[in-house]
Amino acid sequence: MISDPQGTVMALFLAFCRIGACLMVMPGFSSARLPMQIRLLLALAISLALLPLLWDTIYPLAKTDTVTYLKFIVFESLVGGMFGLIAHLYVLGMQFAATAIGTAIAFNGPPVQDVLEDTSENQLSSMLSYGALLLLFILDFHHVILRAIVESYSSIPLGGVISMQRMLISLTDTLVASMNIALRVASPFILYGFMFNVAVGFINKLAPQIPVYFISTPYALGGGLLLLYFGIAALVNQFVSGFFRVFANV
Template identity: 60%
Template sequence: MITDPQGTVLALFLIFCRIGGCVMAMPGFSSARIPMQIRLFMAAALSLAILPVLWDTVYPTVHTSSATYIGFIFSELLIGLMYGMLARLYTLGLQFAASIIGMMIGYSQPGAADIFEDAPESSLSGFITFAGMMILFMMDFHHIVFRALVDSYTAMPFGGVMQMRATLISFTDTLSSTTYIMLRLCSPFLIYGLMFNVAIGFINKLAPQMPVYFISAPYLLLGGLFLFYFSVAALVSQFGQSFASVFIGR
């Protein structure tokens, strides 16, 4: 039996603020293709599930003044958004790598509809992004994020002030690690594009009267797609395996 319904609801809402802020920015869950009602109900269900675990941490703070409670709401929203954005930055790095791959192999197809968002992107970039997100869900990346979110009540105690310096360090470390990993994943295509364009440049010097660009474009695309066929499995696999090391390290 609930002895303090008002305090229980206030404690649940504070947990919902942190969980909802994370769901609002998490990759996959924050997609424009998912209705807002589903995201709302999912965040509410997660908040109800972890309320007993965090009861002793959250409930004693709900008896403060209303002004302090409003401050708690904004603080919890910011913390949840930070954890969601850390995971989202990693998936945005895959889109960055996919754009590099398309540019280096000469895949200059006009932009089409994005699978997750409303922004236009090429079909190659959409295929890589969708494959990467599918691998992340298969490896239960959301469990890692939600576990870190529960542990954040120890790293960032409830009711305290959000440490902006530590937050900025987490963002910069995530960006640095993500950029390094994505450049490593697309490095075969960078080397391929560089070597192919250097070779075409030498050919153009030997025969300047030939329209080298129009002749070389099909061969550049053919070789790039051939390389992509043999490397896409390793690319997506390493992308999924590196998520835990980047996110948990923060």
């Protein structure tokens, strides 16, 4: 039997603030395809599972006055949202790279409904983003994030002073890492598109009577898809390995 029901509920809600805020913006769990009720119950279940590990850290500070408790709620929500936003920003780098790849290889078909969100997206971008996220789930990236949240109670303790500078540095470092991975992933296709267009420009100068730009698109698309076929394994491997390096430095 629980000796202090009120203190237990207050401690559980503080754990829920950090974990629920993370799940609210974490890639995959924040998808528009996932119903809000499932997201809420999942965050509550994870909070219940992790509360025994965090009991000695949260419970002594949970029983406090109302004003301090409200400050704790805001503090925990900001910290949890930062961890989820780090993962979300990194996954957005793959979407940016996929869009650049589609533009470089002339894959400019009409946008379709995105698999994860209620937005329109290019088919290639949707396929690569969804595939990379699926591979991250297979490799248990959510376990890495949850472990980082549990370990964050030692580096960012409950009731401590929130450092906005540290949070901004973490987010900017994530953006830098995401952009570096995106450029590394998309660079072969950008180079291919540049070389192909230069070659087409030379051909057009040599034979101006032929509408080269109208007949070159299928060749650009075919060569780009062939390059994607042979390089997609290395592409996804670079992206996934970079994710775990980012969270190793958080």
